[in-house]
Amino acid sequence: MLVVDYGVILDLNGSAVGFLFEDGYLKDTSGPLGDHEQLRPIEDVDGCLFRGIDSRGLELVLPALIARGPSGALVYNNTPFHVIHGRICTQEHKLAGHIDDQGAIYARDHVTKKHYLKIDPSAQLSTAFSGTKSNAEKWKFDFVRQIPGYRKDKTNAANEIIRYFQDYDKVNTVQKKYVLDSLALWASCGILPIVRKSEGNAGLSSNVKHGAAGVTGVRTGMVHLDKEEFEKEVGYFNRWGTFAVVKPNERLFQYLEVRINLVVAHEFGHQLEFVLSQKTQEKIQDLYDRKKANCNKVHPLPNGYPGQAELVQIDRVVSRVFISGYSRSSWHEYWAEGVAAFSTKEGRQALKQLDPAVHEILHAVIFEPQTVLRPVFHDTIMEVQASFRLGGDFHENILE
Numbered sequence: 001m002l003v004v005d006y007g008v009i010l011d012l013n014g015s016a017v018g019f020l021f022e023d024g025y026l027k028d029t030s031g032p033l034g035d036h037e038q039l040r041p042i043e044d045v046d047g048c049l050f051r052g053i054d055s056r057g058l059e060l061v062l063p064a065l066i067a068r069g070p071s072g073a074l075v076y077n078n079t080p081f082h083v084i085h086g087r088i089c090t091q092e093h094k095l096a097g098h099i100d101d102q103g104a105i106y107a108r109d110h111v112t113k114k115h116y117l118k119i120d121p122s123a124q125l126s127t128a129f130s131g132t133k134s135n136a137e138k139w140k141f142d143f144v145r146q147i148p149g150y151r152k153d154k155t156n157a158a159n160e161i162i163r164y165f166q167d168y169d170k171v172n173t174v175q176k177k178y179v180l181d182s183l184a185l186w187a188s189c190g191i192l193p194i195v196r197k198s199e200g201n202a203g204l205s206s207n208v209k210h211g212a213a214g215v216t217g218v219r220t221g222m223v224h225l226d227k228e229e230f231e232k233e234v235g236y237f238n239r240w241g242t243f244a245v246v247k248p249n250e251r252l253f254q255y256l257e258v259r260i261n262l263v264v265a266h267e268f269g270h271q272l273e274f275v276l277s278q279k280t281q282e283k284i285q286d287l288y289d290r291k292k293a294n295c296n297k298v299h300p301l302p303n304g305y306p307g308q309a310e311l312v313q314i315d316r317v318v319s320r321v322f323i324s325g326y327s328r329s330s331w332h333e334y335w336a337e338g339v340a341a342f343s344t345k346e347g348r349q350a351l352k353q354l355d356p357a358v359h360e361i362l363h364a365v366i367f368e369p370q371t372v373l374r375p376v377f378h379d380t381i382m383e384v385q386a387s388f389r390l391g392g393d394f395h396e397n398i399l400e
Contacts, residue, residue, distance in 0.1 A: 002032070004052060009033070022054045023089035024062045041084050054095060056110050066116055069100045070139055072131010076105070077156050077391030083131060088390075097390055101133045103141045109386040122146060123384045125156050125391040157187040157393055164196050165264070166203045178234045182265040185343055188393045189366050190384035191272070194377055199271040202264065204230060223267040236261040242347040243324075248311055252302055255311040257325035260347070262340040269339025270332065272365070280361065280372045287357050288331035295321040295328055323354050338362060348399060366398070 018029035069086020088097040106116035127143035200221035309325035341347035388394035
């Protein structure tokens, strides 16, 4: 019986007799483990078994209680791993998952607390393996993500966005970058594919008064963006960034309106609304009602103004109630503008300061989707996010 303390293997006398990495490699062993300085898998020591926890507190059993798999080199979504007896290992000797002899991927996920969460082929990212199967037979395996029109020269996140924005190839380079930047966060964390499968895609149309999927609460699914409005928004964003301060009209020269220049992310926000739980939607409505009541007191609409946007006097822009003037229009627009702002680092910083409650909901959408999405999506989103974490798209610092 030996004890492992933070990787150091100790005998009954408390003397170090080796080191165990969580991916199952031993190094610098002596005593009952045999004298061996080089790395070797735990399977090379007859009868050796480890039971405990890994460096992040998840139960760890080595060798794993799962059928042995291949050994060799694996690239998952352009992220390199080495594989020993099916264990998918990082360069830092962290245990990331398992691959079997048929190419099925299992993620070791610390969020779901699953030792081996099998990834459905619909959520599996591009996979390339070269090595040998568990029976020592030479084996090469390639899996390409099942996305219509998948482009090998693009990242998984970019492919998700191109799949969603069906007119991607019809816009110019600057507009392409605008679309990719607007939706990068949602594609990388796995929310975009969930929304797309549930609600639909987005595309350009002409003479569309509003691209809303949820502005009236009427479910239309597909987002139709007015082409002229889209082109203007791209110009605004490239000139001013996420926010712009504009005059609503010349007559009300002493008033200003704050606008968010992210129409694609805004319309995506309307689609995202439909995958939220009823409780979450009601919470957003309540936040909106309270903010509007406060706005009516501190920033009443000027006489003769025909719109519903929040207008503020020139010296009171930083003390506005809503993240944008348009947010005042309805709770649907309030939510969609929050999603748009959250889509960029600049917008997230402003939203956290001005509307921390909505910022908190959107933070949960990314990191705790099971607390804010409809129950029917819980299993799917957790599996997709586990796959994206394994592939490096979805990481802890994604909001930074």
